Amino acid sequence: MKRVIQAKALDWARLSLSFLWLLTGLSSLWLSPNIGYAVLARGGITGPLAELCLWSGSLLDISIGLWLLAGIKLRLCYQLQLGVIVVYSLLLSLIAPEFWIHPFGPLSKNLPILVLIFYCLEMHPNSLKNESERVERSVV
Numbered sequence: 001m002k003r004v005i006q007a008k009a010l011d012w013a014r015l016s017l018s019f020l021w022l023l024t025g026l027s028s029l030w031l032s033p034n035i036g037y038a039v040l041a042r043g044g045i046t047g048p049l050a051e052l053c054l055w056s057g058s059l060l061d062i063s064i065g066l067w068l069l070a071g072i073k074l075r076l077c078y079q080l081q082l083g084v085i086v087v088y089s090l091l092l093s094l095i096a097p098e099f100w101i102h103p104f105g106p107l108s109k110n111l112p113i114l115v116l117i118f119y120c121l122e123m124h125p126n127s128l129k130n131e132s133e134r135v136e137r138s139v140v
Contacts (some may be wrong), residue, residue: 006123013120017081018068020113025061025100028054043095060084078121085117 028036033054040050064084067077089110092099099107 001024010120010123013116014068014071014074016118017113017120018056018065020067021061021068021081023065026067028058039095041094043091050098052083055089073123075121075126078117080122081117082114096117 036054036057037046037050040053045053064077064081068074073136089107092107102108
């Protein structure tokens with residue numbers, strides 16, 4: 001029973017992460033690109049380079065969201081997400097460090113998201129050598 005609940009929790013975590021990546025990518029492209037351009041401009045990125053950055057980041061986010069939905073090679077997907085969020089967070093910290101104390105938490109929210117992704121990575125069936133290790137990790 002406990003394994004079934006853990007498997008369902010892992011699936012829900014993966015689906016919620018997919019929703020987050022898809023929404024972020026789609027909103028950056030079509031719902032509110034002006035916000036992205038404004039942040040990039042604060043970092044001195046304007047014109048065609050800003051366009052490239054916005055489209056590249058958005059397509060990367062959408063690709064990660066779709067990858068999570070597909071459920072293929074999830075360990076690699078989780079590892080990529082960890083790297084992307086760290087890079088995004090470092091860049092945004094340089095451009096707009098006040099986002100760490102922003103009331104809506106555009107940067108501070110990344111910390112629990114990183115923990116969730118790390119949990120998904122660690123609990124992924126291919127991450128565990130055997131069933132006893134999985135049980136041990138879930139108890140700790």
